[in-house]
Amino acid sequence: MSSIFLPAVVLMLITILVWLNMFLRRVIAIKSAGLDPQDYPTPEGLNAILSEREQAPANCLRNLFEVPVIFYALTAFVAAMAIGDQIFVNMAWAFVGLRALQACVHCTYNRVMHRFYAYLASSLILWVMVIRFFLIIF
Secondary structure, eight states: OOOOHHHHHHHHHHHHHHHHHHHHHHHHHHHHTTOOOOOSHHHHHHHHHHHHHHHHHEEEEEEEHHHHHHHHHHHHHHHHHTOOOHHHHHHHHHHHHHHHHHHHHHHTTOOOHHHHHHHHHHHHHHHHHHHHHHHHOO
């Protein structure tokens, strides 16, 4: 197995943890308020009654399926083409570490600028990885 896959697997585990956090917070909120889940069949309806703290993991989970999709595809391409050198691996770990930081901020104290800086830094690293990939293959 290529070492470029390990950061991608860790990001998948982070995504699972965020999902679990979201699931538990929603179940607890619905049960503690004595609500019937059928009364809130859409995310918009449910979000209208949930607090910001209870909504944060769902927002974070959606975020983990946006920019990281490019990361997953890129790691697969890099591995398939056997160009996953240490520079790619280090950048992948930096991306995952910053995404983990962003998820932690999002699901805990949710300070927007702290979350934004982690998002921005991780995105810049990913764009450098994508540009480097294109320079290598073309």
